[in-house]
Amino acid sequence: MDELQISKVAAVLADWNPLGSRADTVSDLDGYRIEAIDIIMALGVFRKFVAPEKTVSDILNQAFDLSLKPIDCVVPARKIQLILGSDQ
Secondary structure (H helix, E strand, O other): OOHHHHHHHHHHHHHHOOOHHHHHHOOOOHHHHHHHHHHHHHHHHHOOOOOHHHHHHHHHHHHHOOOOOHHHHHHHHHHHHHHHOOOO
């Protein structure tokens, strides 16, 4: 994991903005940087056991008390996988 990957994954999350208008009320959001790191780490560890979209939904649901389903996260998960390369 490098700084460029973190920034790119955070940008995917920020563009998607699963929090919607609530994003303005999260004081430590930091452009989804923390969640980007968590997703990168989890995809590296669980890539053979858990679908990427499930990893993304689980992390965002836990972080922000959302109710995302894996199907809601397919597009951003694919974009994240492209950033991280085929080994993630």
